[in-house]
Amino acid sequence: MASSSVQAVILTGAIQAFLIMGLASIALRVLKAPFLLPGLLLPASLLLSYWLVYAKIPTFPPVGAVNKVPYVIAASTCVGLVCDSMKRQMLATALSTAVVVLSAAYLAWSRLPEALPEVALASIVGTVFIFSLRLRPEPAPAQYDVARAGAIGLASLAAAPLAFLGASSSTLQLNLTFAAATAAVLLPWLFGNRYRFTMATLLGAAGGLFAVMCVVVLITQKSDPVAISTLSVMGAAPYVSHRICQALGRQDAIALHVFSVGAACLCALVAYGFAYLVW
């Protein structure tokens, strides 16, 4: 397909996702919805992005890894909601780990047991991503949860070229669409301190993004596992930036976001190599 046509398709999908999720987010902000609902916007964004890219709701039971992804996102979000309702750290830790390991195994099911080492490695990378996003200082500064949600969007953005190089132009489109939707979801919450990054947000969106990348890594098998592993550390960007802000004596939200984006960009540069800077 001509590159201009591909760009038009990607741009159209990203704009649609941006508008739909932006309006939904504004509505929840204006209506002062309970904190669990805005937390569901990111998993919903990922599902919407999937639908916009693949133009289908896969039949159940799903046939093939790509068709399993929306069910993994939905199931992970439900597990997150259970964690949110139970409010027990140990349970949340156990279920987070289970979501990552079971997702990787389920998506690579047709390649087991041969792919067991790859599934184990993917589980470790996914666990690093999920747990780095769970890092939360007490007391957390204002906007810290928005920064955490933003880190998922940035991770999706950073993973897009890897998906393309991993022979999946659809995942490239999905990653970019989801990144646009994430930006739209978070914009209305940039002021004030009302957005909450819930376990449903974490497991639905970050766990879902992990599932999306698992298909590229474990099934198509043409991506760069080292780069993807490096990108998984991006989840720690908000925590690192918070520490930097503390060291510099700055408590404002703008500094948190700037340093967080900076840390995520640094992570992407390490993943892709500093050759990009030569330009």
Add this chain to the structure above:
Amino acid sequence: MKTIVTALTTACLLVAGSASARTYDIDPVHSSIAFFIDHIGYNKILGVVNEYAGEFDFDASSPEASSLNVKLKVASINTNSKQRDGDIQGADWFNSVEFPEITFVGKAFKRTGETTGLITGDLTIAGITREVSLDTIFNREGDNPFDKTHVIGFSAKATLLRSDFGMKTYLPLVGDKVDLVLEIGGTAKN
């Protein structure tokens, strides 16, 4: 006595009939399987399947009793673009890792003319099975002058929708309709 003679005669005729039905291997050296798909309305992209195998039973006097089994290797699909081929063999499209083969199993063989017929069968792509019909022309049957093997040849065409097999990405820019073109040569097993 008359009943026995009739039965024996019928049995002989059946044996004679089945003796003329041969089993053929698809000859990959003298066959081609290709498809065309629309590219934004400007032109059609050609894809070629390079590796496949299969066999069929055929008797020109009773084509309805034929059988057909074909397996195509997804990893051998070539559209003259390394990037595109990598993409379509990936998990989003044909998913060659989970579903390394495309299969077609003929179910019904109907004569539509002196040398034409319609083969209806189950086509399975990426784990999804749909019924597809092949408009088939029986070209020729005889001995290959080079090696004296008994050979046969068919031309076939079919149209399917990729969306029926769960492939909806880039619709409608990349066409939904896929035109299949098959030129099949067979070599008799015996």
